[in-house]
Amino acid sequence: MVLTQSTMLTLGTKAPDFSLPDVISGKTISLKDFSDKKGLLVMFICRHCPFVEHVQKELAKIGKDYEN
Structure with missing residues (x-):
């Protein structure tokens, strides 16, 4: 992986809106689609990685468990 400067936001900062493809449905989803939810977890993982396959x-x- 190429060394990339971190652009981490200060903890507690409201997340900027973003759009990402849903890898299951193929639909584009955005942060605002979850505005009525208590939280959202986005994981950037490699689905063919042995560790990810394991977990x-x-x-x-x-x-x-945390869906609702």
Whole structure:
């Protein structure tokens, strides 16, 4: 991976709006689609990574546990 300067926002800063493709449905989703929710977790992971494959089911379970 190429060394990239961090552009981390100060903790507590409101997230800027963004749009990303949903890898399951193919639809474009944005932060504002979740404005009525208490929180949103976005994970940038490689689905064919052995570690991710190992924890994938547990990540899905955690997602279901916190869905509502």
